[in-house]
Amino acid sequence: MELTRRSFLKLAGVTAAAASLTSVGYRKAAADPGERLRIRYTQEFHTICTFCGVGCGIICNVRDGVIVNAEGDPDHPVNEGTLCSKGSSISNVSYTFDEKGKPRPNPKRLTDVLYRAPGSDSYEVKDWDWALDKIARRIKESRDRTHEATAMVDGEEVTVNRTKAIGWLGSAFCTGEENYLFHKMARAIGIVSMDHCARL
Numbered sequence: 001m002e003l004t005r006r007s008f009l010k011l012a013g014v015t016a017a018a019a020s021l022t023s024v025g026y027r028k029a030a031a032d033p034g035e036r037l038r039i040r041y042t043q044e045f046h047t048i049c050t051f052c053g054v055g056c057g058i059i060c061n062v063r064d065g066v067i068v069n070a071e072g073d074p075d076h077p078v079n080e081g082t083l084c085s086k087g088s089s090i091s092n093v094s095y096t097f098d099e100k101g102k103p104r105p106n107p108k109r110l111t112d113v114l115y116r117a118p119g120s121d122s123y124e125v126k127d128w129d130w131a132l133d134k135i136a137r138r139i140k141e142s143r144d145r146t147h148e149a150t151a152m153v154d155g156e157e158v159t160v161n162r163t164k165a166i167g168w169l170g171s172a173f174c175t176g177e178e179n180y181l182f183h184k185m186a187r188a189i190g191i192v193s194m195d196h197c198a199r200l
């Protein structure tokens with residue numbers, strides 16, 4: 001086939017249009033223009049993946065409060081439209097779809113506090129107030145029991161005000177501000193062992 005300047009420009013235009021259609025929820029439409037779009041009648045939200053510290057941009061399409069489609073944001077400078085398997089499946093954190101394509105709350109999602117008492121082989125369901133109270137009491141008890149006001153460093157006694165009995169793990173599910181506050185609180189009670197699941 002002879003490629004004239006005019007046919008080259010036409011071909012480039014068609015290729016660019018197809019490329020843009022394949023980005024946000026239009027993959028199927030590009031393959032089969034007669035097929036109904038999955039993102040039809042949805043609201044579009046731009047968000048950041050919470051699974052790790054890379055911070056990929058995601059476009060979520062929401063219908064009736066349910067994410068029906070999630071794809072990498074092509075305009076986001078971090079991921080430029082790509083997502084790893086965790087980011088691609090972000091909607092499944094809350095919902096799954098049955099065999100007819102209807103959304104239902106993900107049955108694997110834990111929504112209750114499960115507590116296994118020392119020596120027990122089974123979990124009991126507890127409420128959140130009970131859990132928060134239990135965690136606070138245990139932190140206080142461990143901290144008071146193991147607190148060191150001073151320590152010897154190079155033969156000299158220095159003030160440390162620390163506990164080495166408690167470790168603190170931050171989460172990429174929290175915002176930077178929340179993790180900042182966690183860090184301040186951990187330091188305030190003398191915790192020195194801190195890490196974060198998104199430390200890459």
Ligand code: SF4
Nearest residue numbers: 049051052056084087
């Ligand atoms: S989990 Fe994957 S999609 Fe999410 S921020 Fe990390 S690399 Fe990006």
